[in-house]
Amino acid sequence: GAVVSQHPSRVICKSGTSVKIECRSLDFQATTMFWYRQFPKKSLMLMATSNEGSKATYEQGVEKDKFLINHASLTLSTLTVTSAHPEDSSFYICSARSYTRGEQFFGPGTRLTVL
Amino acid sequence: GNSVTQMEGPVTLSEEAFLTINCTYTATGYPSLFWYVQYPGEGLQLLLKATKADDKGSNKGFEATYRKETTSFHLEKGSVQVSDSAVYFCALLNAGGTSYGKLTFGQGTILTVHP
Numbered sequence: 001g002a003v004v005s006q007h008p009s010r011v012i013c014k015s016g017t018s019v020k021i022e023c024r025s026l027d028f029q030a031t032t033m034f035w036y037r038q039f040p041k042k043s044l045m046l047m048a049t050s051n052e053g054s055k056a057t058y059e060q061g062v063e064k065d066k067f068l069i070n071h072a073s074l075t076l077s078t079l080t081v082t083s084a085h086p087e088d089s090s091f092y093i094c095s096a097r098s099y100t101r102g103e104q105f106f107g108p109g110t111r112l113t114v115l
Numbered sequence: 116g117n118s119v120t121q122m123e124g125p126v127t128l129s130e131e132a133f134l135t136i137n138c139t140y141t142a143t144g145y146p147s148l149f150w151y152v153q154y155p156g157e158g159l160q161l162l163l164k165a166t167k168a169d170d171k172g173s174n175k176g177f178e179a180t181y182r183k184e185t186t187s188f189h190l191e192k193g194s195v196q197v198s199d200s201a202v203y204f205c206a207l208l209n210a211g212g213t214s215y216g217k218l219t220f221g222q223g224t225i226l227t228v229h230p
Contacts, residue, residue: 004158006158032216034217034218041223041225042222042223043204043220043221043222043223044159044204044220046217046218049216049217093158093159095159095218097216103161103164104218105161106151106158106159106160107158108157108158109156109157109158111156
């Protein structure tokens with residue numbers, strides 16, 4: 001149990017386009033989902049925390065208008081990278097926190113490459 | 116704020132060698148402590164955890180003890196295998212303040228095990 005999926009696993013897009021990444025909790029309800037960004041050989045940087053049905057809370061330095069987060073249901077959160085640029089290329093990982101178990105479960109990550 | 120510091124990597128070992136990856140933390144309150152493992156191209160998997168002082172987390176031959184007096188949570192394994200090659204992250208779950216419920220990660224330690 002406690003499986004989190006991400007889609008797509010890998011995406012390549014042109015500069016200026018928008019990309020949507022989905023994060024789903026497959027077998028539990030996630031009241032809170034987190035979005036992280038990981039640079040090569042670096043640790044995870046928390047970008048934002050999203051609670052179902054409310055606006056996401058962004059960490060300092062993260063542009064909320066560039067990284068749009070929607071958490072429309074207890075099993076789905078989406079991250080949209082708007083007007084993507086090459087510097088947005090990164091590995092994006094989501095995690096979902098189970099209300100009943102309290103711990104975070106991580107998705108497999110999405111590799112975004114912006115040309 | 117809270118922080119986690121891991122030993123610098125990369126760590127390269129021969130199969131069956133003893134492994135120690137040091138982790139120390141700074142935190143207010145009483146955080147829970149975690150070790151996560153990330154295999155190439157994948158997301159994070161929980162390896163083990165400890166929720167209070169003197170607790171020992173263990174899984175797949177790995178162990179770590181929550182030492183409040185030294186604010187440490189060092190990861191150990193008596194005999195590593197090639198399949199243990201991965202990146203290991205120490206993390207704490209913030210127990211209070213504005214970061215309540217969020218994970219703070221160390222910088223990660225790359226482990227490579229040779230046959």
